Amino acid sequence: MAKPARTIEVQALVEELQAGCERSFGHARSMPPGVYTSPEFLSLEERDIFQHEWLCVGRASALKTPGDYLTAHIGAQPIVVLRDEQMQLKAMSNVCLHRMSVLLEGRGNVRRIICPYHAWNYSLDGELRGAPLMDRQEGFCKESYRLPAVRCEEWQGWLYVTLDANAPPVHTQLASIPAWQDEAHVEENRRLYRQKFATVVPMLREVLDVEVPAGAFYLWPRVTDDERFTRGLYAEQHVTVLPGSYLARAVDGHNPGQGRVRISLVASVEDCIEAAGRIRRYALRRSP
């Protein structure tokens, strides 16, 4: 489904936020007030963030025995996370299938999920087990009702949920975090990147519009045509960079990555210098 167009007010807020993100840390400013007060900005957050991201809702250790549960919201959607009879973690909609009453509140333990409104009741797997008076309804088949499941994963003892069936697993998204908890690794990595930036940027600055980023592992030089630049560089110098337009999303017809390439500095210092030399030769040859 096509995303609704942003209003001028929301677009201005997004642009102000983006401009803020590009400031160096020393010149950081507060977020614009509209971020906290605009209903349209809230809708944008719910649609673009809460519908797609993994959200941490608590510790797995809080759910120790079958029936232990905790409730949360993903955007406006109430959910419940619990241990089922087999001690498996389950997450599901916390909204009754009858007339949309919220089923459970806060935290606690239940043997069955019983709706406070008309007492429809569900197993810890979300299957509808009882629906008072519905046996008078011809053709009603309670076996065909179940609370919609929500994706739930445990990562390092934390519980994560998402409404997005296609979101990459949490452990994939957060794979680098254990390395960042290693202070010696962080210090060494910072030293290495300072060295790479200090060496590579002056080499490239002679031929490309490139700056040391305020905080990142990549360089984002401006080029005339990011896709052509990338193809040509690989064909002539066997150096791989990525077109910025492949990495960013077009929003309202504008792709912020267009006209930039992403240069990764993950390789060793020596390899980065070698690659920078090749990029320099390529860019020099292209310049009029």
Ligand code: FES
């Ligand atoms: S709303 Fe839940 S049983 Fe009626």
